Structures are given as structure tokens and as C-alpha cells.
Amino acid sequence: MNDSKEYLPIKVILPTSHDFKRPNIGGSTKDFTRFYDESRKTLLADLKHVKMYFEKIFTSSNLPSVARVTLREEAFAKSHKPESIFKDKTCPVFGTENFGELLITIMPNSLQNLIQTISTNDAFSVKNDVSKVLSIKPYTKEDALGKWTTNNLQRYLIENNLSSFKLRVFNHCDKNLDEKLHTAFLALFQKEKLQKPKMLFYSDKLNIFCINVSKSENMIDQLSSF
Secondary structure (H helix, E strand, C coil), X not given: CCCCCCCCCCCCCCCCHHHCCCCCCCCCCCCCHHHHXXXXXXXXXXXXXXXXXXXXXXXXXXXXXXXXXXXXXXHCCHHHCCCCCXXXXXXXXXXXXXXXXXXXXXXXXXXXXXXXXXXXXXXXXXXXXXXXXXXXXXXXXXXXXXXXXXXXXXXXXXXXXXXXXXXXXXXXXXXXHHHHHHHHHHHHHHHCCCCCCEEECCCCCCEEEEEECCCCHHHHHHHHHC
């Protein structure tokens, strides 16, 4: 050993049972029920509108629709997700939009179950989750187009000499529903005698298609309403 080197001492610490503790998972249950009466009244009115808005789709097809759920700011935390009211039998959550917004799958039976749950279930978990929600609105053509209108999108594509654009079809995380949606989407192009859209791979959770530009504004209108 070279005595000119300085060796630092090593301290050995033996673990004990007190060093191992189960971490607390998630936050504590926060009581939102002070908003319950207000939220319940609002949501039942919203769901009545959602039902009327999608009635034509429900009577003409078995395809899923989408609604946007807006949460109270105090309920933005993941641990406050209103899971007791948005589940498989009552319009499940399949995605998010902006911060504090959830996207839910709307089908006739599940929508009726959701209305029934909010109307009659007085369990604390249900009342608390109802209280976290500010509104439930249909996901509309205007939502799909964002800052665009049918006319100015068509004009933008022409003026910039663009031959295609990308379109996202919602993934409801339900194999049966997603297959029906995919089939109906492709059938729309076949009906209009347009080139079949090319599916682009970004992720297993994203259904992105490359759409060849059509001179028909009606096609863009149909796609935004799909």
C-alpha cells in the first residue's frame, strides 16, 4: 500500500425493518360535495342536450360519439379523476383534450346509464365525482375543425398547393367500437368514390390518416362531422 495516498473511511450502515415503509399512493379523498346540487342540475341538463344532439347518429348507426367533460380546477389532479361515474357501462373516458378536459365515449345505452347514475345514485363516491364536473358537451364539427372553417380550410389547401392533409380518428380503446368506426370511415370514401386514405403510424393509440385533397368542400364537411 502506498502511504502517500489518502484513503477515506467507509461507513457500513445495516438496514433495519424501520427503513422500509410503504409509500402513500395518490392523494387523500377530497370532498367536493359542496358543489353537488349545482353540478347535478347542470350535468343532467347537459346530458339531455347531448342525447338530443346525437339522436340522429344513434338512430342511423351503431357508431360511438364523443363528448367533452370539463372538470373544476380544484379537481384537475389525476387522483381526483371521476372514475365512479365515467366507467365502462356509463360513458368511459378514452382520452383528454385541453388541461382539465376529458373525452368520453357516448353510446345510447351507456349515456342512459350515466343519466341514471347521476339522477339516482346517492353514494358518496358518485356524489363527490359529480361535484367535480363543470359540464359535459357534445364534441362537435366545430371542435374537430378547431380554428378552421370548412371554407377557409379548403381555401388554405388550394392556395398553398397542398395535395393532402392529416386527419385523426378517435381511438375509443374498445376493439369492437374502433373496428366499426374504422370500417365506417373507409366506407365514406368508397361511397364518394375517393382515394382510400393512407393510415400513418405514430403510435398504437393514434389513428392518423393521410387524406388526399378533394375539390369538394362537402367531403371536408363530412369528415369534420364524422
